[in-house]
Amino acid sequence: MDALDRVVKPKTKRAKRFLEKREPKLSENIKNAMLIKGGNANSMVTQVLKDVYALKKPYGVLYKKKNITRPFEDQTSLEFFSKKSDCSLFMFGSHNKKRPNNLVIGRMYDYHVLDMIELGIEKFVSLKDIKNSKCPEGTKPMLIFAGDDFDVTEDYRRLKSLLIDFFRGPTVANIRLAGLEYVLHFTALNGKIYFRSYKLLLKKSGCRTPRIELEEMGPSLDLVLRRTHLASDDLYKLSMKMPKALKPKKKKNVSQDTFGTTYGRIHMQKQDLSKLQTRKMKGLKKRPAERITEDQEKKSKRIKKN
């Protein structure tokens, strides 16, 4: 609990900075991922974890030792690791007869498991099996999801959201157009999910936008959806809550027509029409002689009345 963290006040500036980095903030840090091997992980699963770590560097931790836990039965040890290393995404690999080449991918909210999805690896081609040049680590990948299955079931929708969360990398405001180097492509077909990663080659086309050619670069996986442990609706809604400060501000007094015309509203005070500035009609102005005669007329009228 953060309150307990503050009961023991940090004695050095470094400790204080460490704690401040980990406390909840309005705009959050980039999510770290931890890659864990289960008690009976085989070479394929280990290689998968190593490849994903290479894709996720430097926002990931690869645990070298095997950890004998079962994520779907007991989540306490995962939560403990998440708290110690401040990672909110995790990937756990294991292998047994009932579930061969198993990969559990999941995310945390407030150091508790939010969503967990178990995937089975049917085919795997590693980074080192494909002999070509790779892109530097830390590049932001482009993500493409193909197939209408990703919107049909709730499981697939959460899986899509989880994969976006896992692989998207840091959120940046600007990006160098020449630095868009690789793309991760997920296709959902016949109950299987094909994960391919390609390196981008920009070729000349006649106009400004280049023509794309792809070259298969990285790990390619054929995955099958197995068990899921999804968060309840209200916990999910709570985790999606955006703080008010980050919500986009509405512009007041500006509205748009159906035709696209923008209208603005100005609020004015009430005008005193008697003091209105109108055009000066100099020709109609009374001359002094006329004014004297008018006064005389008025005086005579008053005398008559009295």
Add this chain to the structure above:
Amino acid sequence: MSLGGAMEGQSVEELLAKAERDEAEKLQRITVHKELELEFDLGNLLASDRNPPTGLRRAGATPEAELQALARDNTQLLINQLWQLPTERVEEALVARLPEPTTRLPREKPVPRPRPLTRWQQFARLKGIRPKKKTNLVWDEVSGQWRRRWGYQRARDDTKEWLIEVPGGADPLEDQFAKRIQAKKERVAKNELNRLRNLARAHKMQVPSSAGMHPTGHQSKEELGRAMQVAKVSTASVGRFQERLPKEKNPRGSGKKRKFQPLFGDFAAEKKSQLELLRVMNSKKPQLDVTRATNKQMREEDQEEAAKRRKMSQKSKRKGGRQGPGGKRKGAPPSQGGKRNRALGGRMNSGPPPLGSKRKGGQHQGGKRRR
């Protein structure tokens, strides 16, 4: 001549047609035909293709080539979108400005709640005290150099004094150095106590839970107990037929805290209270607690002054100049008579209704109950 003119007209048309064909060819290299448009989230460099993958279904066991073709098409569309973003040149690299990501993803930690103000902050707000800007270094006469205000080798270090004069009224055999050290320890302990109290207050405010349960499970024993009690009583028969666990005890203190006098109790006391009630009702002058009224008035005035000062400082900061708080009066408080009148006005309304609510016996109070 006309023939020549016709020939020229033809060649111009031909040229135009050729130019159009060239353009179409160029664009063909980057256009992709899709039945359903893709959905783009450029902030995340994300594209979603909703088209059913019919080409892949035909491919069968090894769909690698088809997958690559599909990926190429989708990537081309995404790149087309990205190249249309506004660009700028930053240190000889072409950089595109990305929009905000539109996909909503769950946070990793809960939204930080605004902490309640500490006791000092509340007091400072009330009195209008603002933090004074202090210099980093202070001139130290003893050593003849600029020293920091606190910490290692500070300017006026109490602990380094080798001579303390015994003050006039103190015991000559008392150890003044030890006294100083003791006083410092007490101050540190008091500060720590206040800090912990502020923390406890902040932590108590952080759990305004709904239905008593905190979603991620960080709850204290008392809160869980309370939530359990509330849940037990929330049945149609108000918890009468709820089973209890084998060794569970009755909840204590869960009812409302109201005590009523028994119907046949102390007759003398009852007579006295009723006579007092009648006397107060008959008296022409309303009851007034002077000290309470004056304190309330003083507090209100302080708050108004503080709010005014804060507003003025905000305004002057915006304007750029700095005006002293104009018309601030910190002299004697206004006269007693004036205060009493004001306080009178404040108390007049609260006179009769609470007295009216006390009735004889068990008569029901109809209508609204006023406090």
